[in-house]
Amino acid sequence: MSMQKGLSNENLLRLEKFEHDAEASIPFLVSDEKSSSLKDAKLLPYLAGLKPSPTVNKFEIIDTKKNIGEKTKDVSKGTVKPWVHFVAGGVGGMTGAVFTCPFDVVKTRLQSDVYKNIYKSSSSLHSSNPVLSAGAHLKDTFSIINNLYRLEGFRSLFKGLGPNLVGVIPARSINFFTYGLTKDFIKTNFNNSQEATWIHLLSAANAGIWTSTLTNPIWLIKTRLQLDQKSSSLQREYRNSYDCFRKVMKLEGIKGLYKGLSASYLGSVEGILQWVLYEQMKLIISKNSKNSNSLNNPNYEKSNWDSVVEWGKRSGSAGFAKFIASLITYPHEVIRTRLRQAPMENGSPKYTGIVQCFRLVVKEEGFVSMYGGLTPHLLRTVPNSIIMFGTWEVVTKLLSKF
Secondary structure (H helix, E strand, C coil), rough: CCCHHHHHHHHHHHHHHHHHHHHCCCHCCCCCHHHHCCHHHHHHHHHHHHCCCCCCCCCEEEEEEHHHHHHHHHHHHHCCCHHHHHHHHHHHHHHHHHHHHHHHHHHHHHHCCCCCCCCCCCHHHHHHHHHHHHHHHHHHHHHHHHHHHHHHHHHHHHHHHHHEEEEEEEEHHHHHHHHHHHHHHHHHHCCCCCHHHHHHHHHHHHHHHHHHHHHHHHHHHHHHHHHHHCCCCCCCCCCHHHHHHHHHHHCCHHHHCCCCHHHHHHHHHHHHHHHHHHHHHHHHHHHHHHHHHHCCCCCCCCCCCHHHHHHHHHHHHHHHHHHHHHHHHHHHHHHHHHHHHCCCCCCCCCCCCCHHHHHHHHHHHCCCHHHHCCCHHHHHHHHHHHHHHHHHHHHHHCCCCC
């Protein structure tokens, strides 16, 4: 009985040795071009897709393509430097701002009580049908643009574009740079290099705070210039951006440059929602693309056209994310514009804080005024986000090659 057991163990050892020899000989079965030049026998198992087993003195078959793909994926992620996001974000923000500036002028005026009576439309404000009301708002928006062009000239459609670009370029650069840097730091140090919704949320909040703090003076000047209108003497209060800056500093001090900052911090919620929704939709687009292609052909390789289609979907998702975020958080835009308005004739501001401004607007004009200028705002921000994020991706890809 003991002899049979010994023979069984010996046969088992022989069988394992035979398996090991057979696996080790696999590399020699390939063409001479691949095997004859190999000097180190230790590399042969890896060429055949084998790796040493930690438990048995033999080799296990591994998925070489999968490992190479994972390594390539990791390397491609690491090639995007923070400065690339900084430059690409600025270029994307600038492109979007130029194309959508006329809607920004209309939105700012509709948010302000200075132009409330001038642009008031009874059809859009009193229609109980939401579809008719939306159509009336759309009609009013383009009517205001037409009136601006006729009465104030073509240049009036781009009033405030100078300080807007001065604000947009660093704002978007800071936002994309800070968001990417914060996201990489948190996921690397606290989440094993894995992305998660809470990481996107914290990264967007940090980016929003830094962006609002550093660029608020620029947005205040832009708002003052867009609300500036000719008086009875046909003279505007501010001649240009520098004149506006000088007068604000002289009459209101440095604190005047940071009016509306608290509302800007509150408005960071919009940016947070947009980033979180954008990241989730980007993940869905990527998964759907992989699943559809793998079902039709397991060995399918993405073509240039597929990449363009996915780029379009991601850009569109940025616009949709902005649309949802704007609907939820829009009242802060009205409050921020009111807080940035020039003081009244007696020199004292009409609106002194977020709560006071909200109560006063609702009391005097009704809650519907908290959504004044929503239509031109959406007409501007949705395509602006599509253009900005789309341009950001393209510029990022181009700069990553350097």
